[in-house]
Structures are given as C-alpha cells and as structure tokens.
Amino acid sequence: MTHATPGYVCSEDGTRADVRTAPWGCPVCAGPWDLDFTPDPAAPLDPSAGPNSLWRYGSVLPLPGAFSVSMAEGRTPLVPLAERIHAKLDFLMPTLSFKDRGAVMLAELARRLAPQRVVADSSGNAGTSVAAYCARAGLPCEVFVPEGVSEKKTEQMRAHGAAVRVIAGGREAAARAARTEADAPGVFYASHVFNPYFLHGTKTYVYEVWEELGGRLPEVLVLPVGNGTLLLGAALAVAELTRRGVRPPALIAVQSQAVAPLAEAFAAGAQEADPVPQLPTLAEGIAIPAPPRARQILAAVRASGGTFLTVPDTHLREAQRDLARRGFFVEPTAAACWAAVGPWSPTNPLRGRTAVLPLCGAGAKSGLAP
Structure with missing residues (x-):
C-alpha cells in the first residue's frame, strides 16, 4: 500500500480516515464513505493507449501504480436499440453483470x-x-x-x-x-x-460511453437505481468529464414501482428518502427500501436536471420479452430502464433527446419473468 492511495472522507460530517486502518463506515455517523480523490482535468486521458479493460482509464482511477486483478472487464458494446436510443451491453461482463x-x-x-x-x-x-x-x-x-x-x-x-x-x-x-x-x-x-472505490469502478461505464461516442455524451443517461451505485458512478464521471469541457447529460433514474423510496422523495422535494416496505417485485436487484446513499442520489439527479421514473412489474415483463425479441436476453431488473422509456411509457420522458441505457445483467442469471 502506498501513501498515494486516496483516503476516505464522510460527506455528512467531514470525518477522514486512512484506507489501511478505517472502519467499514464513518465512525461518527455510520454512513458510507466517499473518496478524497479528484482527477486532474489537465492530466492526459488517452484510453486507447491503455489495456483492453477498464484499467485503460487508470489516469482517472484512484488506485495508483500497477494493477494485477483483471479479467478484461469493461469495453462492452454500445448498440442501437431504438431511434436516438443506444443500449450498453454490460450483461456481457465476465460475471454477466455491470457489478x-x-x-x-x-x-x-x-x-x-x-x-x-x-x-x-x-x-x-x-x-x-x-x-x-x-x-x-x-x-x-x-x-x-x-x-x-x-x-x-x-x-x-x-x-x-x-x-x-x-x-x-x-x-x-x-x-x-x-x-x-x-x-x-x-x-x-x-x-x-x-x-x-466501487463507485470509481462503475464510473468507467460513462467513460466508455464517452469514448464510444467519439468524445461526447448523450443528452440523457437512463439508469436503474436501488442502492444507486451505477448512477453515482455515472455522476462522478460526468462531473470529471464536464471539467474537461464535455457537455453533461441529464440523469433519469428508474425504480420499481413496488419499492421506490427515492422516486417518492424526489416527487416530494425531499433531500432524504424515508424507508418504504420491502414489497415483492420482479426487479429484485433495485428493490432497496432504505438506500444508504439516498441523499447523494437525489442531489445528483436534481443537479443534472433529470428526474425519477417508476415501472410496474407488468411493464418489466413486457420490456424483458421485447428486449429478448430484439436479441438481448436480460434479467428483469436489467429491463427496468427500457420499461421506463420504451413503448409502454405513458409519457415521453426522453422528448426526442439522445439517450443511453444499460442492460446490466444477463437473463441466464434469473430466467424469464413469469
């Protein structure tokens, strides 16, 4: 471990800790850690010169020096899904999910x-x-x-x-x-x-979109949200790329209608989310009744000019089957974003804007929704 490894900081009370000796959460408020790390926007960013994995973005990642753990993760395809909408196939990762x-x-x-x-x-x-x-x-x-x-x-x-x-x-x-x-x-x-550190891994999702789109981002990123690890990673990357002159997208967060504490808090104008009952839903991967990073998620969506959408299980079933007919067999949770902005949406949340959504987990993990 080198002294250059960034330490933890609590966004609620400012407590700091060394990664080598820190407890799993803030000792003052028991909340999750953030990282005392901001990449230099003037530092070179040339992923094409890096390895064929997410470590190609090493200059903006918080682990300095040589890495040894990798299975060539990342670099998942970005493919057209519908007019002005692309899907990023993160279900093709080594363990079949974006995690x-x-x-x-x-x-x-x-x-x-x-x-x-x-x-x-x-x-x-x-x-x-x-x-x-x-x-x-x-x-x-x-x-x-x-x-x-x-x-x-x-x-x-x-x-x-x-x-x-x-x-x-x-x-x-x-x-x-x-x-x-x-x-x-x-x-x-x-x-x-x-x-x-997990969030600084998930932020590579957006760096890859930026690279695949030739140095730009879409007008909207549609993201499933339970604990918010993909959305918060995306927000980190957007902030870092904005400092490099890239135009930031709006973040549209999607929750299951059955378990939607963040969507309810957003609609109420609240800064924090109250816990909700743990009800059954096909989207088990985002069914989180009390997300520990709720305040950060809500703030990130609001700052982007985005919004929250919720989807019922009936739409999840239809979206999963529709994606399969288009060639993509994903688990129900991974169909949530398409369920929110696809043909079943009662409104037009994208309003003609370009968008990218993730297909996060393979259908082989859970099968077709009953």
Whole structure:
C-alpha cells in the first residue's frame, strides 16, 4: 500500500480516515464513505493507449501504480436499440453483470491491503462479482445473501469458491450480518454501497460511453437505481468529464414501482428518502427500501436536471420479452430502464433527446419473468 492511495472522507460530517486502518463506515455517523480523490482535468486521458479493460482509464482511477486483478472487464458494446436510443451491453461482463466494474476495484484494493478474509452482502449480482474477483486475487471470500436469492446466483458464488451465508429476512438483514462480521479484525468489507472505490469502478461505464461516442455524451443517461451505485458512478464521471469541457447529460433514474423510496422523495422535494416496505417485485436487484446513499442520489439527479421514473412489474415483463425479441436476453431488473422509456411509457420522458441505457445483467442469471 502506498501513501498515494486516496483516503476516505464522510460527506455528512467531514470525518477522514486512512484506507489501511478505517472502519467499514464513518465512525461518527455510520454512513458510507466517499473518496478524497479528484482527477486532474489537465492530466492526459488517452484510453486507447491503455489495456483492453477498464484499467485503460487508470489516469482517472484512484488506485495508483500497477494493477494485477483483471479479467478484461469493461469495453462492452454500445448498440442501437431504438431511434436516438443506444443500449450498453454490460450483461456481457465476465460475471454477466455491470457489478464487475466496481468489484474489480474492491478486489485490487483488498489485494493491496492483504486482509485475512473478505466479506460482502448482496441480493445476487454484486456477490457473484466480488466472489469471482476475490478468486482472481486469491482472497478468501464470504457473501451474505437474503433468503429467496436466485439459486443460479448463489451457485455462481459457490463456484468461485465463496462461502455463501443465507440470512433470514430481507436485504437489510443480510447487510447487517455482513457489517457485524466486518467489525472483526483482519476483515475487508467489500461493500458495493459503503466503499467508494466501487463507485470509481462503475464510473468507467460513462467513460466508455464517452469514448464510444467519439468524445461526447448523450443528452440523457437512463439508469436503474436501488442502492444507486451505477448512477453515482455515472455522476462522478460526468462531473470529471464536464471539467474537461464535455457537455453533461441529464440523469433519469428508474425504480420499481413496488419499492421506490427515492422516486417518492424526489416527487416530494425531499433531500432524504424515508424507508418504504420491502414489497415483492420482479426487479429484485433495485428493490432497496432504505438506500444508504439516498441523499447523494437525489442531489445528483436534481443537479443534472433529470428526474425519477417508476415501472410496474407488468411493464418489466413486457420490456424483458421485447428486449429478448430484439436479441438481448436480460434479467428483469436489467429491463427496468427500457420499461421506463420504451413503448409502454405513458409519457415521453426522453422528448426526442439522445439517450443511453444499460442492460446490466444477463437473463441466464434469473430466467424469464413469469
């Protein structure tokens, strides 16, 4: 570990901590960490000179020096989906979801810290990503999951060598169990929510869109939001590229109608989101009743001039089948953005603007929605 590795900072109270000795969350407010890191906008940014992975953006990533953990993640195709709408096929990542973007950063950080073991909590995709990248890095891994997670996803975690702990209760119960373990000495908490290095991995999604569009961004980025790790990573990249003179897009955030604390808070003009009941929905990957980074997500969408949309399960079913007929078999959660802006939308949220949306997870992970 070098002194150049950026440290943690709490956006709520300004508490700072060294990555090597920090607890998993802010010791004052127990909230998630941000990173004390802003890339120099004058520094060269030439991804074509880098490796064939997201490490090609190393000059804007917070892990200095040589990296060793990679499975050539990133560089996923950007393909036309409809008039003025492109889809980015992140379900073609090594573990079949966009979570690989953040997991590779956590695994590389953990490799440098050399913990005795790594723990994570997940409703599925993040756990499989962390398990795979820990396997790649040679790190022992445990993943805490709530009851009812797809057996295909837990099977994938075990195949990568992770110990899977099924916790009675919902998503938050699994997170509490993991955090309890994370308090033990020698444990690295590979949290896709609390550890900001994950967000600096997901921001490469937008850097790739910028590269694929020839140095520009679309007018709108449509993004699914549960814990908001892709949206907040996107917001980081947009801010960094804006400082380089790139025109910023509006962020349209999509939630399941059944579990939509952020959309409700946005509509009410609130800065924070109140918890909502954990109701069943096909979009299990974004069904987060109390997102820890709610304040940051709401602020990012408002600052961009964007909005929130919600989708019912009926539209998710239709969108998943429609995407399959177009050649893209994705899981229901990954169909949420198309469900929000596609033919089922009662309004016209894009209003003719150019847009990019992600197809985040492969249908092989969960099958076709009943």
